[in-house]
Amino acid sequence: MLFRKSSLLAAVLSILFPSMGISAPIDAPEIPPRYSGEAQKLADPTYGPIPGESDLYNYYWGTGRPFPGNISDPIFPTRHGPPGPDDWTWQNLLSAEWLIFEFYQQGIEAFSPQDFVKAGMPNTTYRRLMEIRNNEAGHLRIFQNQISPTSIKPGRCQYRFPFTEPVGYLALMTVLEISSMAFLTGLVQQPTISFGKGAMLAIAEVETRHEAWALIDIWKTSPFGGPADTIFPFANEILDSTNAFIIPGSCPPENPEFPHPRQKLPGLTAGKNTASLVPGSNIKLEFPDPKNQPRFDLYKQYYAVFFHGVLNVSVEIDTKGFPGREIWVTIPKGFETKGVIVALIADVWGAPGKESVVAGPAVILEQPSRLATALLKNGGN
Incomplete structure (x- = not known):
C-alpha cells in the first residue's frame, strides 16, 4: 500500500480547484465536538492510499472496512467561500457511494466463501x-x-438491506x-467541468465490469446489453x-x-402478481408507499x-x-429483451423535464428477466 504524497495528483487538483492548497488551510475547520476529527485528515487529497496507485483497492482480503470506508464522519470544509460548480453533483454521488460500499461490506460480513458455494455459486x-468492495x-x-474544500463531504449513514441468504x-x-x-448516464450530464464528466464515465465503466461478472458467473447469461x-x-x-435503504435518523x-x-x-412498481416484465407484458402499476401516492388531475392525460x-x-x-380503479399498461413490445428498462409516469409526452414526472422511476431488469419477476414476488422493487 502506498501512503506517499503524490505530486502528480497535487498538480491535477491544483488545476481543478485553484483555491485548494495541499498545505495547511487558511481557516481551521469548525468541527462539532461529537466528532473525533479523524476524518479531517481526509481533507488532504494525498492522505492515505491513493486510487490508481495503491493495491488496497484491488487486493485487500480482510473483512474489516478498507480505507476510507473505515472513517465514517463527514469531512468539514477547510476553506471559506462559495461551493465549487459541481459540488452538489459530487456530494450526491458520494452519499450514494457510501450506500453501495456498505452493501458490499455487509455482504462480506454476513456470509462466508462456503455460503456461496453451498448456494451453487462459483468458488470465486x-x-x-x-474485489468489488x-x-x-x-x-x-x-x-x-x-x-x-469549501463544501462538506458527506459521511456514512446506517443502512438496512433486504437480504437474508446468499x-x-x-x-x-x-x-x-x-x-x-x-443513473450514471444521467449524472454524467450534470458536471460543468469536463474532467468531472470523464471521471464519471470511468466509474461507469467499472460498474459495467461488476455487472458483467455477475451476469456471466452468477446468472449464466450473456453480459451484452445490446x-x-x-x-x-x-x-x-x-x-x-435508494433512501429506502437508509435507516431514518442515522x-x-x-x-x-x-x-x-x-x-x-x-x-412506482409493478404488481406483485406480475407474471412477466419482458417487452409486450401487460402490467399493473402500483405505488408502494401508502403515505406518498400520486394525485391525478381528472382532466389531464398521463403517460x-x-x-x-x-x-x-x-x-x-x-x-x-384512481385509486379505486387500477392502472394498467403494456411495456412496449418493440424493445429488445436486453439490459434494463426504466419507467416513470409523466403528465407530458416523453417526460421532457423532471418537472413533468409524476411518479417513479421503476428499474425493470431484463437480463435475466426471470430475476426481475422473482424479486417482485419477494417484495423487491
Missing part, C-alpha cells in the same frame, strides 16, 4: 465480492477528492449495479429511491440533502414513459378513478 464468488472504497476516495443478496447486487449504470445501455436523464430520481446531521434537489416522488437504450417511448394510461 466471495473473493470477487471483496475494494473498488467501491476507491470510489469513495475519488468522490471525496472531487468535492471542493442468492437474495446477489440478486439485489445485480439490481443495484444495473441501476447505477442507468448496442447501448439505457440513458435515463433524471439521475436524482433514481438516487432518491445520517450525520451535517450531511447535505440527499439527493439534491430532491423531488420526493411517489415510488407511462419507458426508457430503453437511447429510446424513449410514451404510452397513454387511464388514471380516471
